[in-house]
Amino acid sequence: MARVNVYYADHFVLPLPDGHRFPMAKYSRLRERLSAEFPTLRWGEARPASDQELALVHERAYIAAVAEGTLAPAAQREIGFPWSPAMAERARRSVGATLQACRAACAHGGLAANIAGGTHHAYADKGSGFCVFNDVAVAARLMQAERARRQPGRARLRVAIVDLDVHQGNGTARIFADDESVFTLSLHGAKNFPFRKEAGDLDVPLPDGCRDDEYLAALDHALAELDRRFDADLVLYLAGADPHEGDRLGRLKLSFDGLEARDRRVMEWAWQRRLPLAFAMAGGYGNDLEATVQVQVNTYRVALGYHARWQALAATPATGSGTGGWQNAAA
Structure with missing residues (x-):
């Protein structure tokens, strides 16, 4: 069974000053947790996204400035990370991991994942909010180009982008604002970052303190x-x-069970x-x-169950043919 x-690219560590609030660890x-608890996962090192791949979404001048460390100080501050060669390399590999996950999901059916990614605040011409390049936007464009x-x-x-980070995916929404081939759905805190939202295809702002039942009803709708x-x-x-109740930047109150139900x-x-599905872990603070990690471990547990369904379907002969019982529309 596949x-x-x-x-992953966690061994490409972004050096941060003491006290920085981004939880790189x-x-x-x-x-470590996934390797110990789910030995059937197949691990692959993230390759760096190329300039050509990044340029499907990002302006070439911006790509070059990230690579060379020549962003203006204000632009670097908006990203929230100090520049270093390691920062630039990790940003490329975060995109590369999502590209590889999309290819795997589309080629084989089922689900595949980036252990990081979800950098949805990055625009075509700038980064923001701990996001340098927009991995899901580049992935959507590349999968379209490859087909x-x-x-x-x-x-x-x-491509449907289902964004359930607690912060609105403003960069993604702007990138695909006039593109009918990509649908951007975001459930997010109404009063949380970014404080100036972009109009996506379907935005669902949620109040501070939103709990499981209210969130899940909004998601169903x-x-x-x-x-x-x-x-x-x-x-x-x-x-x-x-969105977890223990997140210091989230402001929502979802439980572990609520997030697993999500x-x-x-x-x-x-x-x-x-539909093949590629997922990225996005935010968690x-x-x-360990609570952040547990939320994400639970996501993988759910994904493994659904991937097993895909594989069982692929192994079932379709009526009237000797091929597998599913057809991959994304291939």
């Missing part, structure tokens, strides 16, 4: 609306841990439509690092 492909800790090269007469790949308005071929899911709803929605 394993879930997971791509969460990535290596997550990989067009393989099958030039086929309709453009349609949003997924139904997405289904009504958009016929997807591929799902990119940002499974943020920061993951099941998204993966069930994709499964029912036989728990007062207790």
Whole structure:
């Protein structure tokens, strides 16, 4: 049985000053937990995204400034990280991991993951909010380009981005504002960062203190609306841990069980439509690092269950043919 492909770059450590609030250690800790608890995962080192791949979304002058460390001080402050060669390399590999996860999900069916990623605050011409390049935007564009090269007469790949980080994916929304082939759905804290939101295709602002029942009802409604308005071929899911009640930047009050139910709803929605799904971990800033990691471990547990369904379906002969019982619309 095929394993879930997971791509990592946690050994490319971004050097940060003492007291910096970004929890860099969460990535290596997550990989330790996943390796110990889910031995059937198939691990792959993230490769760096190339200039050509990044330029599907980002301005070339911005790509060069990140590579060379020539961003203006204000632009570097907006990203929130000090520049270093390691920062630039890690940013490329964070994108590369999502590209690899998308290719794996589309080639084999089922689910694949980036152990980091979800850098949805990055715009075409700038970074913001701990996001240098926008991995899901680059991935959506690259998967569209690769289908067009393989099958030039086929309709453009349609990508649904389901963003359940607690912060609105403002960069992603702006990048795809006039693109009917990509649908951006975001559930986020109404009063949280970014304080100036961008208009996505479907934005669901939530009040401070929002708990499981209210959140899950909003998600059910949003997924139904997405289904009504958009016929997807591929799902990119940002499974943020920061809606958790213990997150210091989240302001929502979801429990571990509520977040696991959230993951099941998204993966069930994709499964029912036989849509390959690639997911990234996005934000998580728990007062207790282990709580953030536990939210993300739970996401992988759910994903493994849905991937097993995909593999069972692929092994079942379709009526009237000797091929597998599913057809991959994203291929």
